[in-house]
Amino acid sequence: MDVLMELSRILITELGDQQVIFLKEKDGQRSFPILIGIHEALAIDRRLKNKPTPRPMTHDLMAQVIESLGATIEKIVINDIQEHTFLATLFLRRDGQVIEVDSRPSDAIALGVAFDTPIYVAEHVLDSVVQAEPKTREARIGLLRQRLEMLSDRIRQANEQLGDEDFLAQAPEEMIKELRRQCEEMQSEHDAIEKVLRKLG
Template identity: 60%
Template structure:
């Protein structure tokens, strides 16, 4: 079973290579951080602020490809945690089918944050980070 979460906070430090996002339970109090790279943090931040570049950046390109192929991002699911590494899937609905694509959580969130795609975290992952 998965629990719906939301992007609660993004912490960007220009002095560090690694940045932090914090996910918080939508209907509860549980929250946890995920360490991500600077590129993904800046991509999430840009998309949250609605900053559009003259040419598509990587996450914009991927969103355009999904849309051009008739797909819609249905949800993001952080489905596993192994050796301090989070794993995620992007659920893409296309022609009545759902395709689950393996992804880093930071890339999935950067892709989905601009279009308010819901984020879910598997209950066993929440149990491990609590």
């Protein structure tokens, strides 16, 4: 079952690598943040506010291509989360046929936001990542700090493994590369949350 959501906030803290958008349940209280790149965050904000640009930007071009092919964006579904990464599908309709396109949530939302495209999240994804939206600023900060502590612990564990000579000697090279990649992703999220917390005071 997919749950209808809405874009409730875009938090652009500074021109850094990671920014935050918040999705909220349309007919409920559940919400959660998604970390996205600065370019996608600015594109979402610009297209949401219908700000013109001298020339088409990437997401404008993609929208024009879809339209020129006679297709419409029907819906966006965030249907899975793997290793801290959300996965999404963009549903297009053309001549009565539904076309499913694998997408990052940020790109799909940047495309669809100008057309008021409905955003859905799979129930199992929602259950795994959300809590009822906190009612106060302090509660929101508390949730971010909890996430920061959890990431710090996981990063510490990963670094301990990567510093273990026995592990490095015995583990397959692909496993080591994957662990390093996961560690970098978690560190990126950790740094982004720290920036948000500094901004919120």
